[in-house]
Every structure is written in structure tokens, then in C-alpha cells.
Amino acid sequence: MASYTARKNKAGQIVSYQIKVSRGRDKLTGKQLTPYTMTYTPPEGWSKRAITRELQKVMGEFEAACNRGEILTKEEQKAHAQEKAEKAEHQKTEEQKKPTFNKYAELFIKEKAATLSATTIQSYKQALKRPAAVFGEMKLEDIDFLMVKQFITDLQTAKAENGKKPLAHGTIVTYYTTLHTLFESAVENGVIVQNPMQRMKKPKPRKDDIPRESLVYSESELAYIMECLNSEPLKWRAMVLFMIDSGCRRGEVAGLKWEEINFQTGKVTISRNAQYTKEKGVYISTPKNHKSREIIINAPVLQVLKEWRKQQALLYFSKGQTTGGYCFTQNEGEILNPNTITAYIRQFGKKYNLPGMHPHALRHTMATISIANGADVVSVSKKLGHCNPSVTLNIYSHANEEAQRRATEIFADVVYKNQKHA
Structure with missing residues (x-):
């Protein structure tokens, strides 16, 4: 039940009232529990009757609030404030633990x-600079x-x-793919709940962004290139001819060793890939699909390679240098x-x-040229080192269409030839 005590100033005038609501006794110790309290200060100039009426109202509302559990004792208020402060500090600490984009990158x-x-x-580092x-x-x-x-x-x-061209579509796709991969990684690591790019479609090219077709030389242009190579140093002639005949990537050519070339059978094992970064310099890794492969080189190219092997041995032997067994090296043999x-x-x-x-x-x-002249896609795919023939088909669909056209013509010559004269 609520009660009140009047508080007076030095002059004996009532300035406020302390309202109390009993909390009863502790069930274990029997001691009186600290009551709920509040202070009511009446406005100046109010009559005693008005103050009494308002005081009764405030007491009733306060007691009702106590009964509903809305009021705390001073000890409870202190504990609640401490709990709130600790919770806020914990939230602040947890918030600080959550990584920023730069930190997670x-x-x-x-x-x-x-x-x-x-x-x-x-490449990832480069593609993350602009988003960062x-x-x-x-x-x-x-x-x-x-x-x-x-x-x-x-x-x-x-x-x-500054006169520069807008970003190419391929570059924009690289940013899209890199960001998508980063956010997907964050989901896997439990940093975020959902990839924000989950429903985002790959960007389409601008209307004025005409995709650049892969540079491919015709048979006559290739003949011209090979003719020009006759005027080049033997090292470069041998290297470019090998690249033309094998279709190998530049890193696979740089990583090729003589021991991997069988000059009797023409078989060449591609098992290394030379790469370069500013941090590591030139280093050796596996081919792009992480698998070695065996290809076959034509006799004319093997002959030029033989000539270069002899010249290379004489050149570096005379300098007292070693090539580490690599077919093509820098000037000092590295x-x-x-x-x-x-x-x-x-x-x-x-x-x-x-x-x-x-x-x-x-x-x-x-x-x-191989596919357009009837070579099967599976064999060409293996020679290129693609992980799947479908990759080759997607890249060289135009050549495959030409090969199918020629196959159709051959079939027509055999099947319908007699019918034409009938």
C-alpha cells in the first residue's frame, strides 16, 4: 500500500512529498524489503486542497505502476544501469570485430x-582496388x-x-566476378548471412561496346609469318614455330625443358608453366588446369628445335653459363x-x-585452322590443355561450324553424286 512523508525546508514549509510503496518482507530472512519510492513536488501557488487531491492521484498511479512491475528500487536501477552499460560495451566490442570491406579483402x-x-x-588485388x-x-x-x-x-x-576510353565490358565483368567471389567467401566463413550479389545478373555490354574478336590468322597470313621467321634469330624462330605448332600458352613455352621433347616420336610433355609477378619474379607452377599433357609436334618444327638446341649449347658453354635445361632462356641463361x-x-x-x-x-x-580443316574438337581440346572439350567448342564455334560444313559437303559428294546424274 502507498504512503507518503512530507518534506519541509528550513522555514518549515512543505516543498515535496516522498511516496513509498511497500514491497513486503524477504521470505527467507523476514527483513523488510526496501520499498519503492518517488518524489512528488507540487507546483508553487497551489492550494492545500489541490495538492492533496493531486498527491492522492499520483500515489494511486505510482502504486499501480509498482504492481505492474514498471518501477525499480534504487538497487535495481543501479543494477539495470550497469547491465545496460555492459550490454552496450559488448555490442561495441562485437561491432568492432565485424570486418570492414578492406579488412575482409x-x-x-x-x-x-x-x-x-x-x-x-x-589479378584479385588489382580488381579490388576500385571497390575498396x-x-x-x-x-x-x-x-x-x-x-x-x-x-x-x-x-x-x-x-x-582525360581522353581515355570507357572501361571495356570484359573489365567490368572482372570487377563483378571478383566482388561476387569475395562476398561468397564471406558467406562461407560466416561473416555475412547472404551474398548481396546473389540475385545480381552479370552486366551486359554497352550498346557502343563492340566485343573484340580473338585475333586469328588465315592460312596465307600464317605462311607469311613463317616466311618472316626465316629472317629472325634462330632462338626466336624456334620458339615462335613451336608456339604455332603446339598452341601452347606463353608460360608453358617458357617453362619447357629439352628433356620433355622426344625428337624421335615428336611427343612433348607439357608439365610446367612459368609465371611472373613483381613480388615473386619468375616462378614455376603447373599448367592452367593443374594437369600435365602430352602433345605431338610436326617434323619441320622438331628440326628447327634440334638446330637451336645445338646452338644454345655452344653459346652458353662458351660463356660458362647454364640454362637449367630450359629450351628458351634469357640472355644470361636464366x-x-x-x-x-x-x-x-x-x-x-x-x-x-x-x-x-x-x-x-x-x-x-x-x-x-585445325578444327576448320577437319580435326576433331576433343583432340584439339587436349592439345590446348582445356579442362573440357565444351570450352574449346565455345571459343572456336565458328571454326567448328566450318569443319561441319566441309564434312557435310564430303558426305554430299559421296551420297548424292550419283543421284545428280540420274
């Missing part, structure tokens, strides 16, 4: 470095679908700056940097009026 790179090549890691400028210090869990969508849209709609191959082929293209020439053009040319 660091963890993501470290995680991927355990299973991916240094070159791929370098936008999302950097944001909590990863706060980045939502619309934010990422806006980022991709901005990439697509950005106008050329392993060849794949970028050196690219630089030479570009220079070769400029020299002989073959604009845009690059190592992959030779790979594309080998595959296209």
Missing part, C-alpha cells in the same frame, strides 16, 4: 593465396544489393576521362620471363606489319 587474399597462383592473386575506394571502411554486412548494383552501374556509365615472349612477338608484329600480334593469337590460329 585482406583476409580474402590470404585465404585464396593458399590455393591459387601468384598471378591470379595479383567505394566500400573501404564500410562494414561488410552493411553493403547491400543496391550499393553494389550502383557501383557496377557507375562503371558502365562512366564517361571517358629462365625466360613470359612477358619477354609477349614483348618479342609484339615487336615482331610491328616489324612485319602484323598489328596487334600477341602470343595468344598463335594459339587461336593453331586451334582455328
Whole structure:
């Protein structure tokens, strides 16, 4: 039940009332429990009757609130305040533990470095620079679908700056894929509940962004290239001829050793891939699909390789240098940097009026000419080192269509030839 005690000032005037509501006694000790209390201060100028009436009202409301469990004792208020402060501190600590985009990007790179090549890691780092400028210090869990969508849209709609061309569609797709992979990793690691890009479709090319077709040389252009090679140093002639005939990637050529070439059978084992990054320099890894493969090289190329092997041995033996058994090396005998191959082929293209020439053009040319002239896709796929023939089909569908057309014509010549004269 509620009761009150009047509080007076030094002059003996009542200035406030302390209202109490009993909490009864402790069931174990029998001691009186600390009552609920509150202070009611009446406005100045009120009559005694008005104050009494208002005091009774306040007492009734306070007692009702106590009975509903809405009022705390001073000890309970203190404990509640402490609990609230501890909860807030805990939430602050947990919030600080949640990684920002930049912080998780660091963890993501470290995680991927355990299973991916240094070159791929370098590509990831490069592709995360622009998103980091936008999302950097944001909590990863706060980045939502619309934010990422806006980022991709901005990439697509950005106008050329300082005379530079807008970002190519392939570059935008790289940003999209890298971000999607990062967020998916965060879901797997329990950092976020859902990938914000889960429902986001791969960006489409702009209307003015015409996809660049892979550079492929015709049979007559290839004959011209091979003629030009006769004027080049034997080392480069042998290397480019091998690339044309094998369709190997530049890193696979740089990592090739003489012991892997069987000059009697023409079989060559491709088991290494030389790569380069600024951090590691040139290093050896496995081929792109992590599998070795065996290919066959034609006799004319084997003959040029034989000539180069002899010249290489004499050249480096006279200098007292070693090549480590590699077929193609730098000038001092060390392993060849794949970028050196690219630089030479570009220079070769400029020299002989073959604009845009690059190592992959030779790979594309080998595959296209082979398939267009009837080679089966499975065999070409194995020679290229693709993980699946469907990859080859997707890349060289135009060549496969031409091969099918020729096969159809051959079939027609056999089956319908007599009917034409009937």
C-alpha cells in the first residue's frame, strides 16, 4: 500500500512529498524489503486542497505502476544501469570485430593465396582496388544489393576521362566476378548471412561496346609469318614455330625443358608453366588446369628445335653459363620471363606489319585452322590443355561450324553424286 512523508525546508514549509510503496518482507530472512519510492513536488501557488487531491492521484498511479512491475528500487536501477552499460560495451566490442570491406579483402587474399597462383592473386588485388575506394571502411554486412548494383552501374556509365576510353565490358565483368567471389567467401566463413550479389545478373555490354574478336590468322597470313621467321634469330624462330605448332600458352613455352621433347616420336610433355609477378619474379607452377599433357609436334618444327638446341649449347658453354635445361632462356641463361615472349612477338608484329600480334593469337590460329580443316574438337581440346572439350567448342564455334560444313559437303559428294546424274 502507498504512503507518503512530507518534506519541509528550513522555514518549515512543505516543498515535496516522498511516496513509498511497500514491497513486503524477504521470505527467507523476514527483513523488510526496501520499498519503492518517488518524489512528488507540487507546483508553487497551489492550494492545500489541490495538492492533496493531486498527491492522492499520483500515489494511486505510482502504486499501480509498482504492481505492474514498471518501477525499480534504487538497487535495481543501479543494477539495470550497469547491465545496460555492459550490454552496450559488448555490442561495441562485437561491432568492432565485424570486418570492414578492406579488412575482409585482406583476409580474402590470404585465404585464396593458399590455393591459387601468384598471378591470379595479383589479378584479385588489382580488381579490388576500385571497390575498396567505394566500400573501404564500410562494414561488410552493411553493403547491400543496391550499393553494389550502383557501383557496377557507375562503371558502365562512366564517361571517358582525360581522353581515355570507357572501361571495356570484359573489365567490368572482372570487377563483378571478383566482388561476387569475395562476398561468397564471406558467406562461407560466416561473416555475412547472404551474398548481396546473389540475385545480381552479370552486366551486359554497352550498346557502343563492340566485343573484340580473338585475333586469328588465315592460312596465307600464317605462311607469311613463317616466311618472316626465316629472317629472325634462330632462338626466336624456334620458339615462335613451336608456339604455332603446339598452341601452347606463353608460360608453358617458357617453362619447357629439352628433356620433355622426344625428337624421335615428336611427343612433348607439357608439365610446367612459368609465371611472373613483381613480388615473386619468375616462378614455376603447373599448367592452367593443374594437369600435365602430352602433345605431338610436326617434323619441320622438331628440326628447327634440334638446330637451336645445338646452338644454345655452344653459346652458353662458351660463356660458362647454364640454362637449367630450359629450351628458351634469357640472355644470361636464366629462365625466360613470359612477358619477354609477349614483348618479342609484339615487336615482331610491328616489324612485319602484323598489328596487334600477341602470343595468344598463335594459339587461336593453331586451334582455328585445325578444327576448320577437319580435326576433331576433343583432340584439339587436349592439345590446348582445356579442362573440357565444351570450352574449346565455345571459343572456336565458328571454326567448328566450318569443319561441319566441309564434312557435310564430303558426305554430299559421296551420297548424292550419283543421284545428280540420274
